[in-house]
Amino acid sequence: MTTSTRVPAAQENPDAGTAPPHPVSLPPADTPLPAARRDILPLLLVPAVALAVLPFVSLPSWVTLTVAGLAMGMMMFIMASGLTLVFGLMSVLNFGHGAFISVGAYTATLVLLPMRSWLEMDSLAANLGVLGLAVTVAMVVTALIGWAFERIVIMPVYGQHLKQILITMGGMIVSEQLINVIWGAEQIALPLPASLRGAIFLGDAAIEKFRLLAVVVGLLVFAAMFLVLNRTRIGLLIRAGVENGEMVEAMGYRIRRLFVGVFAAGSALAGLGGVMWGMYKETLVAHMGSEVMVLVFIIVIIGGLGSVGGCFIGALLMALVTNYASFLAPKFGLVSNIVLMIAILLWRPAGLYVKGRQ
Amino acid sequence: MAHPNMPDTVPGPGAREPILTLSGVHTHIGQYHILQGVDLVVPRGGLAVLLGRNGAGKTTTLRTIMGLWKAGSGSIVFDGRDITKLDTPDIARAGIAYVPESMAVFSELTVRENLYLAARSGPLDDARVDWICGFFPALKKFWNYPAGNLSGGQKQMVAIARAIVEPRKLLLVDEPTKGLAPAIVQSLMKAFRELKDTSTTILLVEQNFNVVRTLGDSVSVMDDGRVVHAGPMHDLAGDETLQQRLLGLSLDSHQ
Amino acid sequence: MLVKLLSADLPRSRLLAAILVAIFLGLLFAPFLFSGARPLNTAATICIYIVLVASYDLLLGYTGIVSFAHTMFYGIGAYGIGIALASVEEPTWGIALAGLGLALVLTVLLALLIGLFALRVRAIFYAMITLAVASSFALLASQLSDFTGGEDGRTFSVPELLSPGFTLMESEVFGRAVDGKLITYYVVFFGALLLFLFLLRLVNSPFGRVLQAIRENEFRAEALGYRTVVYRVWANVLAALVAALAGALMALWLRYVGPKTTLGFEVMTDILLIVVIGGMGTMYGAVVGATLFILAQNYLKELMGHASEALAGVPMLAAALHPDRWLLWLGVLFILSIYFFPVGIVGKLRLRSYLKR
Numbered sequence: 001m002t003t004s005t006r007v008p009a010a011q012e013n014p015d016a017g018t019a020p021p022h023p024v025s026l027p028p029a030d031t032p033l034p035a036a037r038r039d040i041l042p043l044l045l046v047p048a049v050a051l052a053v054l055p056f057v058s059l060p061s062w063v064t065l066t067v068a069g070l071a072m073g074m075m076m077f078i079m080a081s082g083l084t085l086v087f088g089l090m091s092v093l094n095f096g097h098g099a100f101i102s103v104g105a106y107t108a109t110l111v112l113l114p115m116r117s118w119l120e121m122d123s124l125a126a127n128l129g130v131l132g133l134a135v136t137v138a139m140v141v142t143a144l145i146g147w148a149f150e151r152i153v154i155m156p157v158y159g160q161h162l163k164q165i166l167i168t169m170g171g172m173i174v175s176e177q178l179i180n181v182i183w184g185a186e187q188i189a190l191p192l193p194a195s196l197r198g199a200i201f202l203g204d205a206a207i208e209k210f211r212l213l214a215v216v217v218g219l220l221v222f223a224a225m226f227l228v229l230n231r232t233r234i235g236l237l238i239r240a241g242v243e244n245g246e247m248v249e250a251m252g253y254r255i256r257r258l259f260v261g262v263f264a265a266g267s268a269l270a271g272l273g274g275v276m277w278g279m280y281k282e283t284l285v286a287h288m289g290s291e292v293m294v295l296v297f298i299i300v301i302i303g304g305l306g307s308v309g310g311c312f313i314g315a316l317l318m319a320l321v322t323n324y325a326s327f328l329a330p331k332f333g334l335v336s337n338i339v340l341m342i343a344i345l346l347w348r349p350a351g352l353y354v355k356g357r358q
Numbered sequence: 359m360a361h362p363n364m365p366d367t368v369p370g371p372g373a374r375e376p377i378l379t380l381s382g383v384h385t386h387i388g389q390y391h392i393l394q395g396v397d398l399v400v401p402r403g404g405l406a407v408l409l410g411r412n413g414a415g416k417t418t419t420l421r422t423i424m425g426l427w428k429a430g431s432g433s434i435v436f437d438g439r440d441i442t443k444l445d446t447p448d449i450a451r452a453g454i455a456y457v458p459e460s461m462a463v464f465s466e467l468t469v470r471e472n473l474y475l476a477a478r479s480g481p482l483d484d485a486r487v488d489w490i491c492g493f494f495p496a497l498k499k500f501w502n503y504p505a506g507n508l509s510g511g512q513k514q515m516v517a518i519a520r521a522i523v524e525p526r527k528l529l530l531v532d533e534p535t536k537g538l539a540p541a542i543v544q545s546l547m548k549a550f551r552e553l554k555d556t557s558t559t560i561l562l563v564e565q566n567f568n569v570v571r572t573l574g575d576s577v578s579v580m581d582d583g584r585v586v587h588a589g590p591m592h593d594l595a596g597d598e599t600l601q602q603r604l605l606g607l608s609l610d611s612h613q
Numbered sequence: 614m615l616v617k618l619l620s621a622d623l624p625r626s627r628l629l630a631a632i633l634v635a636i637f638l639g640l641l642f643a644p645f646l647f648s649g650a651r652p653l654n655t656a657a658t659i660c661i662y663i664v665l666v667a668s669y670d671l672l673l674g675y676t677g678i679v680s681f682a683h684t685m686f687y688g689i690g691a692y693g694i695g696i697a698l699a700s701v702e703e704p705t706w707g708i709a710l711a712g713l714g715l716a717l718v719l720t721v722l723l724a725l726l727i728g729l730f731a732l733r734v735r736a737i738f739y740a741m742i743t744l745a746v747a748s749s750f751a752l753l754a755s756q757l758s759d760f761t762g763g764e765d766g767r768t769f770s771v772p773e774l775l776s777p778g779f780t781l782m783e784s785e786v787f788g789r790a791v792d793g794k795l796i797t798y799y800v801v802f803f804g805a806l807l808l809f810l811f812l813l814r815l816v817n818s819p820f821g822r823v824l825q826a827i828r829e830n831e832f833r834a835e836a837l838g839y840r841t842v843v844y845r846v847w848a849n850v851l852a853a854l855v856a857a858l859a860g861a862l863m864a865l866w867l868r869y870v871g872p873k874t875t876l877g878f879e880v881m882t883d884i885l886l887i888v889v890i891g892g893m894g895t896m897y898g899a900v901v902g903a904t905l906f907i908l909a910q911n912y913l914k915e916l917m918g919h920a921s922e923a924l925a926g927v928p929m930l931a932a933a934l935h936p937d938r939w940l941l942w943l944g945v946l947f948i949l950s951i952y953f954f955p956v957g958i959v960g961k962l963r964l965r966s967y968l969k970r
Binding site: 087093095153156157161162163165166167169170171173174177178180181182184185290293294297298300301305331334335337338341342349 | 677679730734736737738740741742744745746748749752753756757878882885889929932933935937938940941943944945947948951952955
């Protein structure tokens, strides 16, 4: 039996039912669509801010400040991306996300401290090798803890936002205290590896080597997330799930299984961010994670809950604004975060990018 | 033409059995008792229509079948299997596809990605793509556009196309023509007519009787959370008094 | 008459009533029951925390709003008194009240702003925004050192009536000198009592019932004609005002204000722990919880210290029982309460009493 191969265009249909002709004329079914409009305004914010500040500072200072801002922004993005993705997909807000940041940093010391001698060698390869090992260990451990945390602490309170907030906060308090029990209550010093100390000079501008590394790592993480989300089946599932989890289930996918994986991945990212943050500050304290959480929340709010791209822009924006403001008007620098957040929310009340159903 | 992935079916012993039976299904949403004992029978093959005015419980019935809302009591039997207590993904895997009234397509994903996601049993090969585009030729044009950029009618086409990517025994469709221009409604109905000839059963929820009177094979009418009438379509279509009583409309051809 | 005083919100449990009476009497007669400065300090802190947590219960337990900005208002009240009294040579009641007045105005303005801006969004958003605002405020307070005394805070003298050197009577009463400290204590006690009774009246009024309706089912409340945003903003403002007044009392008692004691995240954590363990949405939960918490904070740590020394041979266990780690155990108790007795101690007592009938 043959099927018809054409859906008749509006004006050709001789018996358009018994309804009277529709007063509005329709384009024929084969009219090309307007090209997909990409929302590029937020993308322009970061370069816009950077360029806006240029007249007010000398070029070398500008370079230093911008790289510092980008570095901090990248680290914050790594720490925040897990939180926003977990929220977008699972509607779970993990107020204890900071715990994974701290745990990641402290776990890394299990590799970094015994292998101190390798870090003192002035060889980039040796240093990066040890760092890579430390980061891997940290990420594996935080992923495992994240997996356990999701199953034990969070799963019983799915859908109950109030309890989630309280319980995850409790989880963070307990983990910080446990860190003190296991590693002791004093600060742990984490000096930079030898080959990453100091700065390179572009003319008069000083660019710290570690910050450069942070920018590179951040870009790699973002690129990896972008590729996974846009080019793999799992990424497709995640993107669809963020938009409408119910529909994904109605298509036969057991989306709950995906949740645990995404949560563990988010925790691992937080761990990675923690290691880098710890090295950036060169000391570790148990509450380093919760210290940073306020900034992470601001970034997630600015970027839009559930949007990785928004999170990226938000992180860079916040770090740059803080750096520039602290340089130009130190007292204002303290509240620049809040001012930025309010400004963005006034422009787009749900953050830069809106994902899924609000 | 049958679905390229569908094995050649020989009418089995259950071929005369209804494909879906709801018995005494009650659904509560919060404090609201929406479904108050729904008895619904969907015959195998063809297109069954579920009519009723706003608030009668039609959407709730579909969502309950799909497991998105759990029935408080009663039973739902699909193709000989009790699916009342199953989770939504398992119900979908049993062979039921759902096309909701709104927010059916993933706006951020392209048309291609929407269909690709639906292809769970294997890669979306050309044979399948051609078969689907046989129903909706316009899809080929919007293949790489984000589904959110499409018009209402086009989105519905994508939603229905997506529902038939996998071979399905039952398609649940919720008011697909709502808010669409009559020309688009015509093309959708044509697609349904063609789908009927495959071995897929369709359960179509509609408010507009005119649209389905020549399309449906059987009809059930809901009111206040219960099915108040069920029978062959031509019986209802030919009986104006019955139509007025059940549907409360003066069913002029100008509706 | 007692029923009227408590706004008909009775304990509804013999055990609970007994505990409450014991706490009330203990606090009323604290200066005479215990000697020394430390018990009196504990008692005053308990009074203030009862009010602070009860005002938070208004938000969390009765209206269902999670806010992290509560300590900000507590701090504003404290700093209002503190800065006013610190900036003059001669501390007078006038100055103190002026400072308090300004603090209350600032409280209302901020509470309104935050409420109107953020209560229109989802609860999660609101929680995060309040966190961000509160930490910025705390940061600001510790940085504007000429004004606020920075990290170290400011000490100041209180009006003569309240100062320790002042004596009302020559002779002692029940072993206590009737000095400024005693008077300050009773100012704190009766101030806290009044504020608590006010909150009790508030939650048992029609206004309070609407708040609870909103907490249970906002959609329904809206459908019934209540403009939920208005009610939630009001709840926000009232809770903030009471918190600010509690802060003022604290400042008067300590004769000191500083970011750690008022604005720090530790205080917020303490409030959350108390309100959950004591029992959300009960008001009395704040009483029982605050008492237990402050007592434990002051006296349990000693116990832990002894235990930790005794277990010095087992390193992990000794570290876990170290008095500095008392928050660990509290955190575990907190998580367990959310799972196993979400109604808190007070709720549990009332349930037992109810089931016995």
